[in-house]
Amino acid sequence: MSDGNYTPRDRRTFIMAFLAGVALVVGYAIYTLWPSTPPELDPVVVGDAPKIEITVEGEANGVIEITLRPDLAPMHVERIITLANEGTYDNVVFHRVIDGFMAQTGDVEFGKADGNGGRAGQGGSSYPDLKAEFTDEPYLAGTVGMARSQNPNSANSQFFIMFAPGDFLNGKYTVVGNVTGGFDVVQAIKLGKGPNGSVLGKPDVMTSMRVVE
Numbered sequence: 001m002s003d004g005n006y007t008p009r010d011r012r013t014f015i016m017a018f019l020a021g022v023a024l025v026v027g028y029a030i031y032t033l034w035p036s037t038p039p040e041l042d043p044v045v046v047g048d049a050p051k052i053e054i055t056v057e058g059e060a061n062g063v064i065e066i067t068l069r070p071d072l073a074p075m076h077v078e079r080i081i082t083l084a085n086e087g088t089y090d091n092v093v094f095h096r097v098i099d100g101f102m103a104q105t106g107d108v109e110f111g112k113a114d115g116n117g118g119r120a121g122q123g124g125s126s127y128p129d130l131k132a133e134f135t136d137e138p139y140l141a142g143t144v145g146m147a148r149s150q151n152p153n154s155a156n157s158q159f160f161i162m163f164a165p166g167d168f169l170n171g172k173y174t175v176v177g178n179v180t181g182g183f184d185v186v187q188a189i190k191l192g193k194g195p196n197g198s199v200l201g202k203p204d205v206m207t208s209m210r211v212v213e
Contacts, residue, residue, distance in 0.1 A: 058204030065181030098197035124156030142179035
């Protein structure tokens with residue numbers, strides 16, 4: 001985040017972000033960092049939809065509520081619900097966190113807190129990759145998207161939560177939900193280092209994910 005004293009030119013920067021695996025580079029995008037006042041959640045009306053509750057421990061401590069969007073991405077929502085009900089997401093770390101952009105997690109293969117964190121971000125579940133369900137739903141603060149490789153049809157288990165709007169992702173990554181509670185917990189997640197946002201040392205952990213329907 002900028003400190004509010006930067007010029008408009010200072011606020012514009014290039015971000016190269018890997019959203020899944022070593023092969024994916026989202027690309028260089030001119031991105032406007034938000035001032036020191038944290039962005040508020042944009043209201044999203046989702047109706048009667050399933051929710052998940054993620055308990056986070058580390059620098060961030062608390063519960064994040066995400067309302068899923070089967071109206072936008074039924075296959076991806078089904079995948080998240082399946083993995084959550086199996087307990088597969090439990091004890092998975094936030095392995096990539098870029099200040100002012102997003103926090104990524106969900107590598108159920110290599111991203112376990114008690115595993116080898118050096119490969120976190122390169123794995124997925126035992127289920128097949130999913131066909132893209134792109135829509136015109138915008139990426140806002142609190143939007144949850146599915147991470148993928150350069151292949152549009154490669155999302156599996158990893159997902160990311162936006163700290164702020166990112167319109168350069170619109171129509172390119174499947175929107176799977178919106179944060180509807182605990183955004184302060186999201187904002188407190190331990191940040192990564194460098195343009196790739198890799199979290200060094202001990203990352204924050206999703207100790208549990210539960211479906212609330």
